[in-house]
Every structure is written in structure tokens, then in C-alpha cells.
Amino acid sequence: MTSELPEMRASDADRERIAERLRDAVAEGRLDMAEFEERLDLAYKARTHGELVPLVRDLPAAATPVESGDPAWPARIGRPATSKGAFAFWSGFGRRGKWSVARNFTAAVLQGGGDIDLRDADFEDREIVIRCFAVMGGIQVVVPPELHVEVTGLGFMGGFDDRGAGEGTPGSPRVRITGFALMGGVDVRRKERKAARKQLRK
Structure with a gap:
């Protein structure tokens, strides 16, 4: 997502990917519940990639999806x-x-x-x-x-x-x-x- 232009409109899939990273971060103890809730609310309200990127900038990059996550439709x-x-x-x-x-x-x-x-x-x-x-x-x-x-x-x-x-x-x-x-x-x-x-x- 970091390669996208900041003003590019974010999709629902983009917002959900950020939300998943935030859920992982709170489960791992990287975020407390207050930080998680604040960032999650901002993620679902975000309209552009530029609004989403700062929410996970201080978190580890997401791993490359495993094969089962991208099925052969x-x-x-x-x-x-x-x-x-x-x-x-x-x-x-x-x-x-x-x-x-x-x-x-x-x-x-x-x-x-x-x-x-x-x-x-x-x-x-x-x-x-x-x-x-x-x-x-x-x-x-x-x-x-x-x-x-x-x-x-x-x-x-x-x-x-x-x-x-x-x-x-x-x-x-x-x-x-x-x-x-x-x-x-x-x-x-x-x-x-x-x-x-x-x-x-x-």
C-alpha cells in the first residue's frame, strides 16, 4: 500500500487489511486497547491511502499472504x-x-x-x-x-x-x-x- 499515491481513494478491502493488522498488533501487545480502538475507528473512516498508511507506520509489515489466502478460484x-x-x-x-x-x-x-x-x-x-x-x-x-x-x-x-x-x-x-x-x-x-x-x- 505504501507504493500507492497518498491521494488515491482507498477501497473497503484496503481498509479491512489495515484493520486486520491493527487486530494482530493489539493481540501481540504492540497496541493497548485505547490505541487500537482509536486507530480502528480512523481506519474505517479513511477515504484515501494517505489516511491509512500512518495508522500502521510504526507496526511490523504484514507477511506475504500464504497460498490458502489467495485461492485458485x-x-x-x-x-x-x-x-x-x-x-x-x-x-x-x-x-x-x-x-x-x-x-x-x-x-x-x-x-x-x-x-x-x-x-x-x-x-x-x-x-x-x-x-x-x-x-x-x-x-x-x-x-x-x-x-x-x-x-x-x-x-x-x-x-x-x-x-x-x-x-x-x-x-x-x-x-x-x-x-x-x-x-x-x-x-x-x-x-x-x-x-x-x-x-x-x-
Whole structure:
């Protein structure tokens, strides 16, 4: 990131990479909690690379991502779907680890919660649509840094967080997340895979 022009606009993936380095730093004792919270808030508010770089200037450089953190997407696209939807009523659901998401996936919660983790998932198609409906409940969607993500959902007396939206890397699938939240919330976040995070801590 240091090679980028300071005035270059930062992407959501850029902000999340800085956030991950800050999380690693507080876990290693390089930052106290007050410093971490202050820098994390600035990272998510940053609009340019010039605003992001100072936040990690006094921290060790991030390690080169391991192979598992940059998957060969062609081998993971076109797989038969193992799940086309999920529903929770006064309970919860989870789609995590190795699974295959349908090109059209619908998730709904009523006074419950749900987790959709795409970091290790296969995809039925190169472009997928995830429809999320949360009523007095919440749904969290976790995507890896390299995915192309569009968020177009609406919230009424609730929230539809689009911090995970943004362009990814060439060759990665495109995910469109839409839907509706009523007195509830849908949260879309970018996170590194667990294997990549462990490698960065070594």
C-alpha cells in the first residue's frame, strides 16, 4: 500500500487489511486497547491511502499472504450447490467452512440470527445473489478480501451495513447482497481466512 499515491481513494478491502493488522498488533501487545480502538475507528473512516498508511507506520509489515489466502478460484466456481437458503425463527443458523453456495441464496431470520461465511465456500456460479431478510434479528455475511461485493439492501428501524462492499481482485467471483432489515440488521464484513491470519501472526 505504501507504493500507492497518498491521494488515491482507498477501497473497503484496503481498509479491512489495515484493520486486520491493527487486530494482530493489539493481540501481540504492540497496541493497548485505547490505541487500537482509536486507530480502528480512523481506519474505517479513511477515504484515501494517505489516511491509512500512518495508522500502521510504526507496526511490523504484514507477511506475504500464504497460498490458502489467495485461492485458485476457477477450481471453486461451478460446483453443485449444497445449500440454497436458510431460515431461523427464535433460533440461529450457520453456513461456514466448506460448503457450496447457490447462485441464488435466500436467508431469513425472525427473532433469531444467522451467519453466512463465504471465505472457504465454493460457488455454483461466477456471480451469485444473496437475499437477506432480518426481522427483529440479525444476519452476518463474512467475505474474503478478494471478492467483488455489492450491497444494495435496505433497513427500516434497523441497519444494512455495507462496509464489506467493494471491488475485489481479477478473476474472483462477484457477490450481490440485497434484502431488507426491519428492527434488525444485516452486517457484511471482509475478513482474512483463518489460515492467513495465523500465518500473519507467526
